[in-house]
Amino acid sequence: MKPLTIGTLAKSAGVGVETIRYYQRRGLLSDKGPRRGAYRIYESGDLARLRFIRRAQALGFSLDEIGDLLSLDETDDRAEARALAQARLGEVEKRLRQLQEIRDALKGLIACCEHTESPAPCPILHTLAENDELDTHAR
Amino acid sequence: MKPLTIGTLAKSAGVGVETIRYYQRRGLLSDKGPRRGAYRIYESGDLARLRFIRRAQALGFSLDEIGDLLSLDETDDRAEARALAQARLGEVEKRLRQLQEIRDALKGLIACCEHTESPAPCPILHTLAENDELDTHAR
DNA sequence: GTTGACTCCGTATCAGGGTACGGAGTTTAG
DNA sequence: CTAAACTCCGTACCCTGATACGGAGTCAAC
Known part of the structure; x- marks a missing residue:
């Protein structure tokens, strides 16, 4: 063989x-x-x-985290594995919330853009160019 | 000044x-x-x-997309701006769905790990080490 | 016994979004 | 006038997860 x-x-x-x-x-x-x-x-x-x-x-999981998981696998360290999974879950949920905000903002802009007439500035571009505090914090 | x-x-x-x-x-x-x-x-x-x-x-938006948006801003091209925002929204929603799946999988593993007793293998590590098709496609 | 496919190993490159460094010139405060 | 702080410009480097390349060696088939 x-x-x-x-x-x-x-x-x-x-x-x-x-x-x-x-x-x-x-x-x-x-x-x-x-x-x-x-x-x-x-x-x-x-x-x-x-x-x-x-x-x-x-x-x-990142490759570094996977390295950790692999050594946990060898020792079957449940507590540690769970902790890593929890940490990962936390980050995933955080990112989910951010993305939801982004999605809502985009949806709002698009909807708004569809309901305004041409002489007004495009809401999408206008909003991005605005000077007020929209600042969702940068990614 | x-x-x-x-x-x-x-x-x-x-x-x-x-x-x-x-x-x-x-x-x-x-x-x-x-x-x-x-x-x-x-x-x-x-x-x-x-x-x-x-x-x-x-x-x-990526810096390249932002470059596009900036030139649209100069010409106030609403249709194009909306198209870009739509495209972005599509990607955001796709990523949201992926992350939701990931979140659910992680939650399941963690919950499962909390309900099993020590002689059994840790479900988290065990699932990752399994040979069946779990494959959510890679990011 | 040669040809073609595969492997080894080191190094370089990609994308994306910056950050860092170094030397020389410039500006400004005191 | 001098010293600190800033700017200019070019180049190199960071991170992550790979992918590509090139030359030399090796293996398997025919």
Whole structure:
């Protein structure tokens, strides 16, 4: 049977070869391991780890946080994992609130723009150019 | 009265001097203009433009989009401005939906983790390490 | 035993939105 | 007049998550 080389692993995980190397440089994936000749041979654990990374990314964790999660996984540290998930949740909720404000502001501007007639200045541009305090804080 | 130099302008607009230079390099702000001796003198229009930029940023527009908005502002092109705002709104709403999914997934994991006892694997880590299809698509 | 595909490794580059640094010139307050 | 503070300008660097490139080595098939 074929040894699991970097290219095959990349394909199974749905990432690029360069990405795997990158994760190795970042310490998310071991870069030591058995070799056949000059070529590193990977195992199914590496694939699982890659999938772990992709799932955590989908939940919005940064690669640094994922590094932490991976070591928690090794020790099965539930409290710490929950704390990380909580922290992430907090940030997600904060960002959600910001985005909701942004959405409402945009909707308001668009609606307003549709109801005004041409001699008046465009509300969208006008609002952006205004001098009062609209300042939702910058992102 | 004091001439409006870059430092003063930066302070009034709440940005750094380097940021103003950066915007000039990006073409968002003119870098030609009256000088007193070697020093560029700014005018209130520049401050207004900076505020415009900050407001648009707060709504999530990129600097490139803001460049477009600024030229629309000069011609007062309502239709185009509305189109840009619509496009932005679409992206904001899409991101909102993604973040809601992420939030729900995180909440579920955290709640689940609180209700299981220690011999079982931590649901958070376990879910991330699972082999089934959880894949919300990556951000 | 050669050709084509793959791997290794280091380094560079991308996007986006700035920030930092350094040396020289200028301005302004005291 | 002098010293501090500011400005100019060019260039380099930060962060994040990758992606690209190039030359050399290696492996597998025919």
